[in-house]
Amino acid sequence: MGEQRTKKRIGKNRISEWLWGWFLIAPTTIGLIILNIIPAIQSFYMSFFKIGDFGVNNEFVGLANYEKMFNDPQVWRAVINTLRYTVLVVPVSIFLSAVIAVILNSNIKGQDIYRSIYFIPVVATPAAVTMVWRWLYNYHYGLINFVIKKIGLQPVKWMDDPNVAMLSIAIIGIWSIVGYNMVLILAGLQEIPKTYYEAASIDGANSIVMFFKIILPMVSPTIFFVMITSIIQCMQVFDVVYMMINVSNPAYDKTVSLVYLFYNNTFKYYDEGYGSAIVMLLLVIISIITVIQVKLQKKWVNYL
């Protein structure tokens, strides 16, 4: 629409509108450039170096970091773990948040209270939240195992068992992401005009038909947004794994995520070049997944 008008005449008003536009997005843009884009480019640059202590005596090594990365079984384990975490968390969390959003969208009492309750995990600091979960999961004294023992079952090694630890982490992940997604989907639901439901009910549609013919298509752009952000967020899982799983933990190989590996290499082993290469791999993987999603969206997302 805008382009047609600008072709005709670029007036003074138009220019001042542009300036205002740039002015208004400036804070975000500048922040993005300084805090995100420049460091990203620096990371890319660093991935070709062996970084000396405190960033001095850097030595150009070409693709050596990438070569090391492709031969490092731990990197591939981390890729699989990260994907596994995403697959565990994203579908379940979207399903749960959609269900909760639909329930909260109906006329039940105390809507606001429920919304706040579901949103609390989003506001809480991940590190603090994980500390509490660690106590719940504690093998010897944890509340969960206490209940399990009371029922007469064998206690579970929630954090040390390689087959269970990822599940424990995913539960925390789902728990903390559901509230945020729920609010977004709820907003999408409330944008659906009431007249649609009225028209449908006059035509004799029941609630199941309404869900599939009205709610789902109308809310699909929101779900698409939620899906993309959730996946990106999950691919970068770090806090929870870092707080729960030590390098000495037997579940480490089954839970270490790419960002955790990046952290260890960069901040613990001081191999910033290698850490940067790992982050570049993550960037590539996230880009590929995002591009595929954007391509696939036309099959199911409805923009009105």
Next chain:
Amino acid sequence: MKRRILAFGLALIMMFVVMLTGCGGSKTDQSSGQTQQTDKPASKEDNSSKSSSGPVTITYGLWDTNQAEGFKTMISEFEKENPNIKIEMQVTGWAEYWTALDVAASSGTLPDTFWMHTNSIYKYTSQERIMDLTDKIEKSDKVSMDNFPQGLVEIFKYNGKQYCVPKDFDTIGLWYNKTAFDEAGLKYPDETWTWDDLYEAAKKLTKPDKSQYGFLAALHNQEGFYNFIYQNGGTVITPDKKSGYDDPKTIEAMEYYVRFVKEGLSPQVFDDAERAQLMQNGLVAMGLFGSWNLSGFAANEFMAQNCDVTVLPASPGGGRASIYNGLGYAIAPNTKDENAAWKWIEYLGSKEGQTRQAELGIAISAYNGTADAWVESNKTFSIKCFIDMLDYAVIRPYSNTTTVWEDKVYEELRGAFTEEKTVEQACKDAARVMNECLAQE
């Protein structure tokens, strides 16, 4: 079509935003962690301190909250003597301390004075990120390296120059639950104990319903298997910087240590913080813990009532060892007031400061002859054993890349504790990865 392009563009931007706030975020966290404890008005003061005659504020970075309490007293005493110097303590957790210190060292914003550890000493000295104190020590009439154990002086030397003043040392002791020993009708452990006594006692102290284990054989180096390796005459790192994990003596010690887990005399423990919890809840009857836990343990009601500590048992061949390590005081090379910073460190390293540190029970002072003052500081436990072990203590093994190979070794050794591989295999794997790391130094 336009919408699709728009959506694609948006998605890309979103991707960058979410992706990179991760990195950006963590960096700001570190710097905020560093300045968190900083008083705003105080930092204003130090800007003006050079021009005006007001007091200079010297920042003092450390990682141990338990010790911070005692240092509050020492700081106020020091400030009374030196009204022109204000000491501002910056306390951070162990892990954050090193990340923050690293960033600060790169950007030239180190605290004026701070603690140093053997794990990082090479990195900081080789890149001149801490001040060479050789001349200052030579000129000083209060601090002399002759007053400290030679081993502690050596670890803070680089190319013949002294970079840190020794602060304290720590050794590892055998903690035991007296009540559990009484119940089982056993004699408390003492200096006559050998590995066999430890094993037999652990067997008798382990209850079949798993409500109590005899011994805590956690996957932990300094407060665990390192001690047994050196008692057995094995080594972790050889003088020519090769891994000692494939040494038969080392493997033998590891076999002995892991046996406690295999036979169910010890729970499988991999988490660092969990170890003390198990001792403090009476789930394990014996465990190895370093002297730095003392104030924490004394504050724990259960431990104060039920537990005590003694020297580590000797190997069957009579070999004794306890891993010891020391901390040092360092000064930033670009400190805003060299003299004031040195005055503070000089005080901390002087006989007076070291005695005070011992009396207040902050840590075992490194200064020769202050041990008694430290022993007097705690009546809850019989802590003299920590000093007695200094006679045969072994410095915590280290090289230029300690933090890297320690982690890699953990990754290989944990398989022995979960019985995925034999102890011998785990040790050989550990030796291999450790040698790979050492080769890159």
